[in-house]
Amino acid sequence: MTLLEVEDLHTHFISRDLDNKICIAKALNGVSFSLEAGRILGIVGETGAGKSLTAQSVVGLLRPPAKIVAGSIRFEGRELTDMPDAELNRIRGNEIAMVVQNPRTSLDPLTRVGEQLARLHQIHSGGPKMASHKRALEMMEAVGLPDPGTRAKSWPHELSGGMAQRVLLAMALMNSPKLLIADEPTTGLDVTVQAQILDLLRSLVARFDMATLIITHDLGVVAHFCDDIAVMFGGSIVETGPVRDVFAAPAHPYTRNLIAATPERFQMGGAKALGGQPPDLYNLPSGCVLQSRCAYATELCQTTVPNTEVAEGHFALCHYAGRLEEQPAVKINA
């Protein structure tokens, strides 16, 4: 059975403007993906594409005005979208764990590190305190924190960025989650530390057979640490598939531009064709969200876009997926 299955998820920001008229920002528009145990899925996209919102929707951490308006999220077959909070709380931090971007602000500054870890275990296990503390030390060791005994007694402010991120990872692992969601786990860390953390993450995924969702804007992380990639734009997953296939033969024009903008592929003089404004979420066009900045856009793109399978397991949300080459590219001014 698929561990996590997200189907046609729509999350909107519903608010009222100055005239008390209802404004709806369509932040997620029909996001679907699934994740099996032991797989690492990387979600990439630019600011405002809906990456973090997808993660927050899955773990039920949305706050008003954000609201799931349609779609389903199934974790081991259980529907999460209409689950009562008390039941959801038994799953969150237990079977589904999350590592967030900013390690320093995610730790309680007034509680010693070991205590924070043990507390999380206590809530879910309800067993003896000693066992929780022992587990905390084990996990700190598992994430490569030197001398866990003394580290457990340190305060969050005494940790460096890399160590704080390790502590958060240890915290996520406390209850042996089946699904780990990491939102920008290495952004803001140095490359050598990033390498340590990612290596660690991958070995932990293998050791505990976790399904992992990594949200990042760094294509390098996806290219070398993920099995599958999902590219988001304007609240939709525009392309998804095995990492190697997508990088070798991107089928969606947006993915092509994204990959072309990486330092490895970027050609000086070509930036104008790559950029453009993100779509206005309050006023999305009908059909393809990319049409205003896509060089291949035609009238056909104003109609509902099919999710085309271009190769096995490799999908692109584009009318011309798989046959972009036949389509004349019109230069447009961004």
Place this chain on the structure above:
Amino acid sequence: MTQPVLKIRNLSKRFPVGGGRVVHAVNCVDLSIMPGETLGMVGESGSGKSTLGRVILRLLEPSDGSIEFDGQDITQLPKGQVRRLRRDMQMVFQDPWSALNPRMRIRDLIAEPIKLHVGLSRSERDDRTEDLARRVNLGPTYLNRYPANLSGGQLQRACIARAIATDPKLIVLDEPTSSLDLSVRAGILELLAEIREETKAAMLFISHDLGTVRMISDRIAVLYLGEVVEQGQTEALFENPAHPYTQALLSAHLPADPAIKVSRLVLEGEVPSPFALPTGCKFHTRCPVAIDRCTREVPQAIQVPSGQEALCLRIPDGGNIIQRKEDE
């Protein structure tokens, strides 16, 4: 022979933090930048990149050493005169959201340096402002807006327009693209390359993103704990990194292409505290090829066959190259 625009010798910056403790942020750095040249400066957080950039512009006072700008020693220059010099040396900061006064219109923000340093008549200044905005691909409609109404890329373009307003000889760019999305970043880099062609301004490009630095720089300096451990031509340094730290740093970079094989050298531990620098070679605590001597002896810069200079005691005996384990 052309004079370097900037020449710094033996430059150090220490911050006393009370209790008799001192942060050694920059230690004995020698660097020079020729006119029209772009020097990329890479290093991890806490390596002193930004501090060095600021000391060069005298935004911070150096503790030791000398800074020569355009043939003139500016190390001891009084504040008032440094201010006049800023016409020729400008800076672009990392975070465009906080670098611009939120209560000024973009038009006035771009005109500000012209007003301060050039002193044109009002109509000439307006013309120049519009020229600059056009130069950085910022449409005229944006000129009357406030920073809050612009996106990050547009704000960074306004910052660049400000920096080039006075035709400076040196522009220090402190992580100008690291807070921007990929496609926006590509546009900014392209703009910088064009501006460099047109104005022949020298640039000091500070960044931790190796891919970006490789694209834009002629030469690269690698900083570790406030020390330039290796510097040389971009391609030579990327192809044959000599210092063990450079090797590890470059290997930790993940190219955005799964087809490029990475064989990574993962460094143990973390950067030592700049309060108490290690003795001898500052990298010996994490260096996989360190020998006993490295803990005692301070290495001097040695030129390697591929042309760049590195601070490593093991270069003469060839032990500076870390053996790689193939992974994947």
